[in-house]
Amino acid sequence: MSRLVVENLTKIFTLGFFSRKRIEAVKNVSFEVKEGEIVSLVGESGSGKTTTAKMILRLIPPTSGRIIFEGKDIWKDLKDHESIKDFRRKVHAVFQDPFASYNPFYPVERTLWQAINLLEKKPSNKKEALELIKESLVRVGIDPKDVLGKYPHQISGGQKQRIMIARCWILRPLLIVADEPTSMIDASSRGGIIQLLEELRKEQGTSIIFITHDLGLAYYVSDNIFVMKDGEIVERGHPDKVVLEPTHEYSKVLVESIPKLYRKLEGL
Template sequence: MTPWTPTLTRSRAQQRTEATQPAASGPADAHHQEVDAEETGRTHTEHGTDNQVAALTLRDLTVRYAPAASPAVEGVSLTVPVGQTLAVVGESGSGKSTTAAVAAGLLPGSAHARTAEQRLMGQDMRGASDKVWKNVRGDLLGYVPQDTGTGLNPVRTIASQLSETLRAAGTARRQAAARIATALADVGLDPELHGSRYPHELSGGQRQRVLIALALAREPRLVIADEPTSALDVSAQKSILDLLEDRVARAGAGLLLITHDLGVARDRADSILVMEKGRVVEEGRAERVFADPQHEYTRRLMSASPVVHAVPHRKTGTVPEGTTPVVRAKGLSKAFGTGPHRVQAVTDVDFELAPGRTLGIVGESGSGKSTTARILLGLETYDQGELEVFGKPLGHNRRQGRELATRARFVHQDPTGSLDPKYTVAASIGEPLRGFRIGTRAERAERVNELLDLVALPRDLAGRRPAELSGGQRQRVSIARALAVDPELIVLDEPVSALDVSVQAQILDLLADLQERLGLSYVFISHDLAVIRQISDDVLVMAEGRVIESGPAGEVFDTPRERLTRTLIEAVPGTRHESGRANVI
């Protein structure tokens, strides 16, 4: 398929490219600016910009899931012009992913959709059969799902999955092999090395690149990306978004970007559509929406977004001399495997955590931050160095004992995976009490009620199971369970990375409140530098198993010494637009 390069409108990618080039001068340039102003000011027609068919048009879309009484999406209209990016933002339950599923022809059978108009490159898709949708996907439509686990076949190599996509379009075997090599190379993967691997042998960022390669292999005219970077560290996130932007621009395609990250939307979109409870509450050009949000919900989303260059959540004070650290590590090292397969995960790591303070550990995937956390909890042994927890040495080969297990607790990234789906909320929170045989049955029941109050959950949720809770409620249950045995230290591994910005803000406020009330110490692991800045007193920046920079949070973020730290900060979505109201991102 020959790429169609749009001529009437300029994408955000083109504008950013032009912004880096020297400005022309003279009458010709003045005339050019006038034309640009006229073109970018044109309103979209139902089918796109003037004289141009839109990549996607949806008008008056309503979707219902049986047996729910109210619609999941109601009255939604949107247009994705060719060569431009429309970002749909909103919290879980806002209807943004349902809208994307309709646009991609992937709505489940339990849902019923009705729309006044649905066109893909001008083609009417209302009532289209599965066969029509199958033919459309790949040639006209590319879809990048959020979950790399469900988007790839675990028992087939990457190359074979790309081959299937190309062969379905009638590409000959010899041509397919060449196209596979090109598709993988275009997304920064080695065709021979990565093409022969299975999904579980790739990192999260590499799997996401494969999904993009699959989506773009046949040069579609519309790409739909549903939360493509929410679980990735900032460097991988930037790389994936740059890749999507570049490939879409080269193919002259439209991009529908679904995200709850306002920083991503701010950086990448030409236009923004904000959804709440199934309805569109605000839409417009990205610059206008972020500079002057009209709807209260949009303003609330922006105010909830953590700020990478904001004042820390609380002012960092000095630690009194003679204070015994909760954790003191010196020269910690850990390797996995043997012989040629030996991998050094952590090398010569030093740090201290004082009582009542928060140590943030930040770094890219594979930097060693989670291994370090598991070592200090006694969940992983270490090879060399010294480690004291609560003033007592934790030996190289010592596993977690009862005292350490009650004084130090762990909160996982994914509460869905860490909570037993068969257990009620009360049973999950009370599990540590039963495990350590603390209190009578009546005392444990009362303690569960106290903990529900502590994490601001209604007591009537005690009988529900995880599937009946929202993501934020499940994470509150995980925190309540960690608090059940009155710990002094809590290690939190990416506890808010999968949550919407407003829920994320609630959890961070809860953690700060609990720390103040209970005197807790936190080790907080995250790839989100804005979150780390907001909650941490001190910060460790890790790379390839080593600490490359450390110090008070304000110093590390305001005056980073190391190039990698500066690179990580610059990669945070939204930092390209740090003037005026853009600072809310």
């Protein structure tokens, strides 16, 4: 069953004082995400993948097209505060820059308290809420003593991303949009972040849209891959089909850019 359906999604930005210059950032993009499925949007900077993600997250409106989540058009059917709040509970993001996800003036656990405030069934008291926060941190491989009470500049980028995934664990969203979640953290932390997302998928049936410029990484994590260039999907399908039998010239370039050692390990 499809959890998310994107139909003919288009986004046009107008630039200049008189709005004469138009940039078509996303052009008639369509795809589906099934329950418990990981799909990747792959492309270089400026390909339209992040703009697509922002529309799915209800951060910027589309110029045309529809985004159907759990049977509802998120831009036409969600009109009141409660329906939008429910959407925020069910659809969550892990952004590229872990440093920008935190307010430098608050302890890092504030983002977890905010998640608890979004829950329909909240803990009955502050002690239970704190236990839930600690449990979420343990689930993502963090000792609560290492981060509770600390400020963003006092913890690593990898820890920041793990805390964002702990937030997802508390909220149990139906869909996570992960926009380059490993690109700004050290190599030793990247595998752990991917593993945590995979565990959320397996344990909770969470669907994941994984956004990356790295086709090799997408091949490793995805059930389906959608290659984007200049705002359009130019290649789509199972990872084996996209990587082993690419038809579009841009896809072939991406395949050639996969590190040779990685390709050897995967048998590509």
